[in-house]
Amino acid sequence: MIRFEFDSRSENEAMARVVIAAYLLREDPTIEEMADVKTAVSEAVTNAIIHGYDDENGKIVMEAELKDHCLEVTIIDYGKGIENIEKAMEPLYTTKPEKERAGMGFAFMEAFMDELYVESELFHGTKVRMRKKVSQWSKEN
Amino acid sequence: MAIGYEMEGKTLWIKLEGELDHHLAQQVKRKCQMMMISYPVENIGFDFLKTDFMDSSGVGMIMGRYQEVHAVGGHIYIRNVNRNIDRIMTISGLYKIIQQ
Numbered sequence: 001m002i003r004f005e006f007d008s009r010s011e012n013e014a015m016a017r018v019v020i021a022a023y024l025l026r027e028d029p030t031i032e033e034m035a036d037v038k039t040a041v042s043e044a045v046t047n048a049i050i051h052g053y054d055d056e057n058g059k060i061v062m063e064a065e066l067k068d069h070c071l072e073v074t075i076i077d078y079g080k081g082i083e084n085i086e087k088a089m090e091p092l093y094t095t096k097p098e099k100e101r102a103g104m105g106f107a108f109m110e111a112f113m114d115e116l117y118v119e120s121e122l123f124h125g126t127k128v129r130m131r132k133k134v135s136q137w138s139k140e141n
Numbered sequence: 142m143a144i145g146y147e148m149e150g151k152t153l154w155i156k157l158e159g160e161l162d163h164h165l166a167q168q169v170k171r172k173c174q175m176m177m178i179s180y181p182v183e184n185i186g187f188d189f190l191k192t193d194f195m196d197s198s199g200v201g202m203i204m205g206r207y208q209e210v211h212a213v214g215g216h217i218y219i220r221n222v223n224r225n226i227d228r229i230m231t232i233s234g235l236y237k238i239i240q241q
Contacts, residue, residue, distance in 0.1 A: 100170065102204060
């Protein structure tokens with residue numbers, strides 16, 4: 001299991017992707033699986049920075065664990081929380097259209113991972129947990 | 142990470158380098174808006190030759206540029222898109238606003 005804590009700055013988004021990619025490498029994932037995971041992590045971390053902390057300073061934690069060819073990755077922030085998770089997860093819904101947010105973050109996480117769980121408490125923060133089976137090709141071939 | 146650019150007639154070509162996430166998208170947006178003030182930009186093209194990653198922040202940024210060029214009758218072009226970015230463009234519906 002790994003735990004990576006970083007400041008909520010946009011230049012750290014790339015760092016989070018590099019860390020999860022390096023961790024996932026040991027499972028010998030396909031190029032597509034790797035891209036899926038990097039995209040989903042990027043979306044969750046970006047949400048934490050823009051929405052959780054409203055572009056202010058804060059800490060983000062990424063935890064990841066590989067078990068039985070399944071990756072579980074959790075992105076945690078201690079920001080303002082999500083008032084209505086169901087609404088937030090609707091495709092194309094965004095509270096920040098002026099910042100050119102497409103409202104596709106959660107839709108991408110759902111599309112690229114097998115499972116997605118969102119827990120949030122107002123003024124306490126948000127936890128996004130995602131799971132994905134990886135290196136399926138090795139069993140098929 | 143850097144953003145190169147080039148005017149080809151009335152088309153501003155943005156040469157993306159690195160990964161088109163929220164961080165780079167903010168910079169590209171500023172660059173495009175500055176160029177649109179300084180040059181007679183009608184269309185914006187994005188060259189992904191040196192980019193192999195894009196997430197929904199990139200989608201939002203391209204939609205934003207589309208709204209700006211569309212207002213003056215212009216178009217959005219793309220080139221050198223790899224499979225990963227092609228997938229993101231397909232899923233997000235970006236191809237509906239991109240001139241192919």
